Amino acid sequence: MVATIHVPVLVREVLSMLVVRPNGNYLDATFGGGGHTRAILENISESARLLAIDRDPDAIERGKQLAAEDSRVEVVQASFDQIADVSRRNGFEQFDGILFDVGVSSDQLENGRRGFSFQKNGPLDMRMDPTDGKPASEWLNTASVQSIATVLRKFGDERNARLIANAIVRARPLSETQELVELIDRVCKTQEVNKHVATRTFQAIRIHVNDELTQLRQGLRNAFELIGHAGRIAVITFHSLEHRTVRRQFSQWVDSSIPARMPIRGPNKGPMKIVERGLAPKRQETERNPRARSAMLQVVERVQ
Ligand SMILES: C[S@@+](CC[C@H](N)C(=O)[O-])C[C@H]1O[C@@H](n2cnc3c(N)ncnc32)[C@H](O)[C@@H]1O
Known part of the structure; x- marks a missing residue:
């Protein structure tokens, strides 16, 4: 059993904005310790399906254990640039919700042998x-x-x-x-x-x-191809370079004249509307989980 110590961030917010169809298909593009996947599974029906990916083999080992317990779940080792291929190969044509919770997990950071942490000695590796x-x-x-x-x-x-x-x-x-x-x-x-x-x-x-920003841009572009009508893409980011990469991509998809959280009135120029422009965790969450302090959630919905 590969245990996890990772505490997922903004779980309630992700559920309320991402899981809009209980019978739908979902993609968790950053399985990590599986916290978000488990929360989504608790909120979708028996006929719903979920594909989880991660480029980290330790995360995949955890995911395989979950997939063995829950027939709704498929878990595949892949990176963001492979999402389209992996989805099709596993029988997912379109998704109702796609989640990216980017960066590294506490499991990766706390494992000195992976080389991510300046607080633990280990080989200077840092590859996911x-x-x-x-x-x-x-x-x-x-x-x-x-x-x-x-x-x-x-x-x-x-x-x-x-x-x-x-x-x-x-x-x-x-x-x-x-x-x-x-x-x-x-x-x-x-x-x-x-x-x-x-x-x-x-x-x-x-x-x-890890070529993280290129990966993020490619992942978002793949998500755009795979998200169905009224489906949503939610992205949790942790520093300004990531926040900005997501904001730029979202704004290209959206007609900026549509106010966030408002129903679209009149013709919409872009294929997406903004559901959430940048939500930070509440104080109770950051007190419990200091890693959440820099987190930001951005969400878009496909309207065309
Ligand atoms: C913050 S953690 C996700 C935690 C997860 N949401 C949870 O609740 O446990 C980020 C995960 O995304 C994975 N990841 C980051 N960039 C990736 C990429 N380009 N392709 C696939 N996985 C990636 C990392 O290996 C890591 O396991």
Whole structure:
């Protein structure tokens, strides 16, 4: 049994906005610990179906256990760019609801062997699917100062990007997370309040290694092809780059003259309407689950 420690965020909000047809077909594109999938299953009928995907093999092992207990569920290891193929191969032509809860899970973060955490020592890997692509160490040990600094700036908004990139190149080869943490700690003289000095660097490297923003854009485009009439796409994001990627894609689909949460009156120029522009968790939730603090939910509905 692969247990989960991940606490799902915005569950009630996702259910009320996403599960609009109890007999429908649903896609959970980020199974993780299965928290959202389980909540959706509790709120759909016996004839409904759910496809869950994740690129992480540990998440899939958890999902397979669930699929063995519940015949409504199919679980497949796949990434966002493969959603269309995987759906068709598993007999799902269209969905009534598609959920993305992006980023990494607590299960991934808390497992030192995966290399995502600056608080645990482990190999500098950071791949969600450890069989796909290069580990973070391989990239850090071969990339130029310029490309490392660009990634730290672009995906981590790291002010000391150049300083850290230079230090990485001088200290190579790096193989463990704590070597990187100590190096960042040494070169960064000032620290942000309530933020570990390595937070931004780790976030940036993880986004780069997993090509997360390209994946997110491809996932949304696939979801657009697969969502049925009156179906909804809900996306939970955790930092401004993700919030913005989703907002931009949604706004391309929507006629911005339609106010959020309003029925459409008159001709609609876009194929989607906004259901939720950016909902943050309530204080009770962030007190219980600090990971929820930066979460934001955006939802669209297909109208044409
Ligand atoms: C925040 S967790 C999801 C947690 C889940 N909603 C729950 O309730 O347990 C994000 C999950 O999405 C997966 N993931 C992130 N990007 C992905 C991608 N491009 N393709 C497939 N899975 C991805 C990660 O491996 C991780 O397991």
